[in-house]
Structure formats: structure tokens, C-alpha cells
Amino acid sequence: MEKIIVHGGKRLKGTVHIDGAKNAVLPIQAATILASEGQTVISNVPLLSDVYTMNKVLRFLNIKVDFNESANKITFDASSDVSSEAPFEYVSKMRASIVVMGPLLARLGKARVALPGGCAIGSRPIDLHLKGFEALGAHIEQHDGYVEATAPNGLVGTDIYLDFPSVGATQNIMMAATLAKGKTVIQNAAREPEIVDLANVLNKMGASVIGAGTEQIRIQGVETLHGTDHAVVQDRIEAGTFMIAAAVTKGDVMVDGAIAEHNKPLILKMREMGVSVIEGDDGVRVIGPDKLKPVDVKTLPHPGFPTDMQPQMTILQLCADGSSSMTETVFENRFMHLEELRRMNAQYTISGRTVLMQGPTDFNGAEVAASDLRAAAALVIAGLVASGYTQVRNLQYLDRGYHDFHKKLAGLGAEIKRVNVDEDDAIILNQSLKNHL
Ligand SMILES: CC(=O)N[C@H]1[C@@H](OP(=O)(O)OP(=O)(O)OC[C@H]2O[C@@H](n3ccc(=O)[nH]c3=O)[C@H](O)[C@@H]2O)O[C@H](CO)[C@@H](O)[C@@H]1O
Numbered sequence: 001m002e003k004i005i006v007h008g009g010k011r012l013k014g015t016v017h018i019d020g021a022k023n024a025v026l027p028i029q030a031a032t033i034l035a036s037e038g039q040t041v042i043s044n045v046p047l048l049s050d051v052y053t054m055n056k057v058l059r060f061l062n063i064k065v066d067f068n069e070s071a072n073k074i075t076f077d078a079s080s081d082v083s084s085e086a087p088f089e090y091v092s093k094m095r096a097s098i099v100v101m102g103p104l105l106a107r108l109g110k111a112r113v114a115l116p117g118g119c120a121i122g123s124r125p126i127d128l129h130l131k132g133f134e135a136l137g138a139h140i141e142q143h144d145g146y147v148e149a150t151a152p153n154g155l156v157g158t159d160i161y162l163d164f165p166s167v168g169a170t171q172n173i174m175m176a177a178t179l180a181k182g183k184t185v186i187q188n189a190a191r192e193p194e195i196v197d198l199a200n201v202l203n204k205m206g207a208s209v210i211g212a213g214t215e216q217i218r219i220q221g222v223e224t225l226h227g228t229d230h231a232v233v234q235d236r237i238e239a240g241t242f243m244i245a246a247a248v249t250k251g252d253v254m255v256d257g258a259i260a261e262h263n264k265p266l267i268l269k270m271r272e273m274g275v276s277v278i279e280g281d282d283g284v285r286v287i288g289p290d291k292l293k294p295v296d297v298k299t300l301p302h303p304g305f306p307t308d309m310q311p312q313m314t315i316l317q318l319c320a321d322g323s324s325s326m327t328e329t330v331f332e333n334r335f336m337h338l339e340e341l342r343r344m345n346a347q348y349t350i351s352g353r354t355v356l357m358q359g360p361t362d363f364n365g366a367e368v369a370a371s372d373l374r375a376a377a378a379l380v381i382a383g384l385v386a387s388g389y390t391q392v393r394n395l396q397y398l399d400r401g402y403h404d405f406h407k408k409l410a411g412l413g414a415e416i417k418r419v420n421v422d423e424d425d426a427i428i429l430n431q432s433l434k435n436h437l
């Protein structure tokens, strides 16, 4: 079993470099299915387990995938025959595999993809994706845990209104519409920077996508798409996670490569708490104050406060001097990290979708288990300010979205180590933690 062990109390100082965005690269990997001619070369690719899973899905679909890890570059060749089925083995590992459906349907007129199911943070249905495909003329059936979409005569452009600005549905419909006959308009589209990055790649491949980043995206269908080169946008969630780690430890950190514009709600809330955030062309510098002021936060689709920063933000709020609230409106079950934090001395009450937190918290080190990706990051951040030793388990979640998280924190002066221990070793380790750091 792997664990991260943190000895809290160090102020983080120095520069940390941010990788390409997980949530941008995954749909871009899927978009390479659309290129029936030439190769697509994607650079600034983060070395994350989700990226490897998406590569496996694509290889299963008969696409050539060559990952040059030392150069953070993947070359895709989808010029041969592509197959239409994404099996349960991969989709169950990573929900984002569902975004292969739009490109497959566009290119082949059919797609058979395992239904992704929910995860720890919520039920996560795909009804909006499927309604979009149906509006484009696809016939949808569900059998044996798979969803099958067929459009033997091709898709036809239309106006689609999303009941909620779903990121995945916007991406899937946008990709499906690139090869549809005529024009598609997506109303109430998601506006995340990762949508813009995907639209940029599609346009370089020969598509005509206008308005990405606004609530109305217009796509004029074209006959074929071809390969291209593209560098993935920086990860605003990884950047935000380090910004919070810097602030909560009263540190002084340059988050190199962070794009301030993509993290505006977080930056403004951090300033409200008394954190000094200096925006530059090459990154964002964060200086934590001696005392944090309490603040109320509500998650919303972009440009609102991102749900993927919610667990990390609650650590900062718990350290503030007074009571703060967090309301989670995007996912129905994203407070699971708080149960673990209670074991580290966090004081809070949950009422529906809102948690009321009482700070400042004197976090005590404890052994805690992550329930999902951002919960894992939040628990490690709590460990950075806790007295004594914190051990975080279930690192498979962390590896979905952060490459070398512990090494980056160690580079900023944190006392942190990742160890691989069996259960017996763990008992000995608990008795002699100091020798391990
Ligand atoms: C790989 C990736 O990019 N993941 C991100 C993406 O996930 P993802 O694309 O899954 O998130 P969505 O924006 O689709 O989901 C937001 C909400 O809409 C609901 N919903 C969504 C689709 C649908 O058909 N029906 C429906 O009800 C979901 O259950 C959820 O409550 O956006 C989320 C919201 O910013 C982020 O937390 C994830 O990190």
C-alpha cells in the first residue's frame, strides 16, 4: 500500500511548475479519433494515470498512440479503420472515456460505449450527452450496460439547449457536430477554459467551431478532419491547489505557468481572505498572511468558483479565524473529505449542500483515506499545516490528476515522503515515523 506521509509546519517557499491540464488533454486525446488523415501531435501532456487510461481506450479503437513521456508528447495516428466500441474495462476506470462517443459517432455513424456509472462525488448521469446526440439525428439504445448510438446516414446539425452547462456534454456534442451536415448551435454551453482548448484543436484539425468560452457555441460541419499539432493549456486546478498550499502554510510561492485569468474566482476569494496574490505573465505568486479571514463560497460552473477546487478551499477556510461556509452546487456528494478531516480536528456542520466551518482549526496529524482525486489533494494540504504526522492513503485517486505531487511540495520545502508499505510495516512505521522523513 502506498501512502504519503507529511510532517506539518513548514512554510512553503520557492517556485513550482504547473503541468498541462488533465481536463483539457482527455477530450483532446478523444478528438484525435476525428482525424482520418495525418498524425496529431499533442505536447505539454501531463503524466497522469487518466492519460494512460485514455491511451488504452484509443489503442483498443485501433488508433496508433506513441507516448514520448520524457518529452510530454503523444503522437496519434487514426488514419486506419477505427472500431466503434469502448468497453466497460476502461470506461469503469475513468468516466471521462465517455467523450470518445461524440467523435466515434461523427466519424463512423455509430458508437457503442459502456455506461460510465457514478463515482464518489455524485451520480453523474450522461442524459445531456445522449439528448444532444439524439437532437443531431442519432438513434440511442441501451443494452447490457452499454449505450449504442447509430446514425447510418450521418448526423445533421441543429439547435441544442443544454439544461445544465455540462462540460462533458458540451465537448461530446461539439465533437459530434464537427462532421455533421450543416450548422449546430449549442445554447447554455459550458464555458470552461478546457472547452476553449478543445475548440482550438478542432479548428486546427479543419473544423469550424466559433464561440467556445461563451454560452453559445456554433459549429459548421465539414467533410473531413486531419491531424495537427497542439500544446495543452496549463492545469488551472493543479495551479489552484498549489496556490492554496502556499497560502495555508503562510508561504511565498511562485506558481509558474498558472494563468491568472483561468483562476479568477479562486484568486478573488483568496484576496478576500487576506492572501496576497500577485498576477504575472508567467505565473501567479501567492503569499500567505499570518491570519486568514473567513469567507463564504459557492461552487458554480465556470466562470464561477470551480467544484474541483472545493475540497482544497475548505482547508483554507477551516484555517481562517471565524466561521466560513461552502455550498457545493455542482455535485451532490463532494464533502467526503470532511469526514476524514474530522479525525484531524476539523469542526463543522453539514446542512444539505452547505457546510459551515468553524476556524481557526488546529489540525492534528492522523491517518486518513482519500475518497476521490481532489479529496486526496485536500488531505495532503491539511497535513502540511497539521501538528505531527499525517498519512494519506488511496493515492490512486491523487495519481489521476497530479504528477509528482509530493515531489513538487518537497521542492517547496515541505517535509513529505511517499512510501510503499505492507500492513505489518505500517504498524512499525506508525511507531517510528520520525525516522522516515
Ligand atoms: C474530465 C473532466 O473534464 N472532468 C470535469 C468535468 O466533469 P463532467 O464533464 O463529468 O462534469 P459535468 O459538467 O458534465 O457535470 C456537472 C453536473 O451536471 C450533471 N450532469 C452532467 C451531464 C449529464 O448528462 N447530466 C447531468 O445531470 C452531473 O451529474 C453534475 O452534477 O466537469 C466537472 C464540473 O466542472 C469537473 O468537476 C470535472 O473535473
Ligand SMILES: C=C(OP(=O)(O)O)C(=O)O
Pocket (backbone or CB within 6 Å): 023, 095, 096, 121, 308, 373, 374, 401
Ligand atoms: C472530478 C474530477 O475529474 P473527473 O471528471 O475525471 O472525475 C476532477 O478532476 O476533480
